[in-house]
Amino acid sequence: MDKKTEVDIYIKEKLKMEVSEYFLKFSIILLTRDEPNIVRDILVLIPNTEYGKFVNCYGSHFVIDDHDYEYPIFTKFRNLKWLKDDLESRLPIALWIYQNSLVIQDLQGEFVKLLGYYQSVFQQALPALTKYKYIEMRTERHNLRQAISQNRKIAVSIIKATIAKLSMEISLLADYQPYPYKKWLPEVARNSCLGKEIYALVETFLNEKNGKKTIAISEEIIANMRNSLCKNLLPNDLLNRWWLYLK
Numbered sequence: 001m002d003k004k005t006e007v008d009i010y011i012k013e014k015l016k017m018e019v020s021e022y023f024l025k026f027s028i029i030l031l032t033r034d035e036p037n038i039v040r041d042i043l044v045l046i047p048n049t050e051y052g053k054f055v056n057c058y059g060s061h062f063v064i065d066d067h068d069y070e071y072p073i074f075t076k077f078r079n080l081k082w083l084k085d086d087l088e089s090r091l092p093i094a095l096w097i098y099q100n101s102l103v104i105q106d107l108q109g110e111f112v113k114l115l116g117y118y119q120s121v122f123q124q125a126l127p128a129l130t131k132y133k134y135i136e137m138r139t140e141r142h143n144l145r146q147a148i149s150q151n152r153k154i155a156v157s158i159i160k161a162t163i164a165k166l167s168m169e170i171s172l173l174a175d176y177q178p179y180p181y182k183k184w185l186p187e188v189a190r191n192s193c194l195g196k197e198i199y200a201l202v203e204t205f206l207n208e209k210n211g212k213k214t215i216a217i218s219e220e221i222i223a224n225m226r227n228s229l230c231k232n233l234l235p236n237d238l239l240n241r242w243w244l245y246l247k
Contacts, residue, residue, distance in 0.1 A: 051079035137166040171195035
C-alpha cells in the first residue's frame, strides 16, 4: 500500500468519525510531514465559507492528536485564508513545506493554483531576500570577530550557529530554491550547488574552538558564497562592500 492510499484510508476512517458533519466539506488535505517513528502531520483545509461554522462547533484550535497507531498522527484544521497567511508570513519555509507535501485531496485545484502563485512570488523576491540574508550573515561575521576578541564564549557559539544557518539558507536561495526550517536545513542545503561546496566547511566552522582558525574558516565560507552569488543574484559591489548597503 502506498503512502497516499494509507493516509487516505486513515482520513476516511478517523476524520469521518471525529468531524462527520464537515467531512465532505474538506476541500484540501495535505500530508505536510512524514517522519517514520516520530510523527505524521496532516493539514485539513476547510472552505472559507464553511470555516466559521466549523470554528463555532469545534473551536479555532481544534486538532486531533492521535497516538493509537504505530507513531503519532497530528491533524490540524484551518481554512484557505490561513494557508495564504502562512505563505505570506514565512514564504521560503512555508513554500518548502508545501512543495514537499503529499496532496491527498484538492477538490477544486485551489492548492495547486495557490502554490503556483506563491512560487512565482518567491522567484520575484529572490534577489531582495538573498541580499537581506547575505548582509545579515556578513554583519554576524563582523560580530563574531568582536566576540572572539573579547573571549565571549557563549556569544561566539550563538553567532556561529546563526552564520551557519544563514549560509545554508543562502546556498538554497542561490539555487533558486526555498529553504526548510532548521531541523531539515543542513541535509537539504547539502544537495544544493553551493551547499556541496560549503557543507564540510560549515561543519568544521561550528566545531572549531580556536578563534583565529574560526575566522579563517568563515573567510573560506564567504569566499565560496561570493563566487556563487556573483554569477546570478547579487552585484559584486554588494558582495564586497556589504556595509554600504546596511539600512
